Amino acid sequence: MRLILIGPPGVGKGTQSALLVQRKGLVTLSSGEIFRREIDAQTDLGRLANRFISQGQLVPNEVTIEMMAKRIGQLDVMKAGFVLDGFPRTIPQAEALDELLSDMGKPLDKVVSISADDEIIVARLSGRIGCTKCGEIYHARNKPPKREGLCDKCDGPLFVRQDDRAEAIRARLQIFHEQTSPVIDYYGEKGLLQLVDGRQDPETVFKVIVGEIGA
Numbered sequence: 197m198r199l200i201l202i203g204p205p206g207v208g209k210g211t212q213s214a215l216l217v218q219r220k221g222l223v224t225l226s227s228g229e230i231f232r233r234e235i236d237a238q239t240d241l242g243r244l245a246n247r248f249i250s251q252g253q254l255v256p257n258e259v260t261i262e263m264m265a266k267r268i269g270q271l272d273v274m275k276a277g278f279v280l281d282g283f284p285r286t287i288p289q290a291e292a293l294d295e296l297l298s299d300m301g302k303p304l305d306k307v308v309s310i311s312a313d314d315e316i317i318v319a320r321l322s323g324r325i326g327c328t329k330c331g332e333i334y335h336a337r338n339k340p341p342k343r344e345g346l347c348d349k350c351d352g353p354l355f356v357r358q359d360d361r362a363e364a365i366r367a368r369l370q371i372f373h374e375q376t377s378p379v380i381d382y383y384g385e386k387g388l389l390q391l392v393d394g395r396q397d398p399e400t401v402f403k404v405i406v407g408e409i410g411a
């Protein structure tokens with residue numbers, strides 16, 4: 197199975213990717229992770245990307261596409277199937293991905309758009325608390341730490357994630373909608389789009405994604 201997961205931050209994409217890896221043996225390809233991999237390995241592409249990232253600039257399309265192409269072309273990914281997360285973000289990226297996959301004779305099976313109302317996402321994310329030491333994520337309501345302000349796992353100090361405060365979340369959602377609605381439309385026109393209601397519980401969302409609903 198080769199698919200793309202599209203959805204706003206906090207809609208549960210990470211959970212679904214993890215389930216697809218665990219239960220369907222897919223490989224997750226996230227652009228952020230691929231960037232880090234190339235940068236850590238100090239490849240030419242990694243150094244190039246890092247020049248933009250270190251200056252707080254967006255990595256240009258061509259560089260991103262070349263990195264994704266390299267990773268997708270690797271054998272384990274092609275055998276296993278993949279789930280793309282965070283890519284493509286723009287029409288040129290989507291077009292380049294189509295070209296790449298059709299050259300390989302491995303077109304996309306579907307593009308899953310998981311959605312939920314902005315206000316639901318704001319409510320979900322704004323209670324998020326992170327550990328400064330180990331990165332464990334808690335939630336003020338859904339998953340509170342046992343002791344206030346301290347990590348259950350490592351005793352590290354907890355903080356309310358800066359980018360998760362309500363205003364910042366609304367700004368991120370705004371950017372997401374502006375950036376990705378053309379990409380969603382693009383796949384809709386190709387007949388690849390599957391819309392999933394992200395308010396459902398993760399197991400139901402998973403069943404919809406893998407087509408096991410009612411089967």
Ligand SMILES: [Zn+2]
Nearest residue numbers: 327330347350
């Ligand atoms: Zn911790």
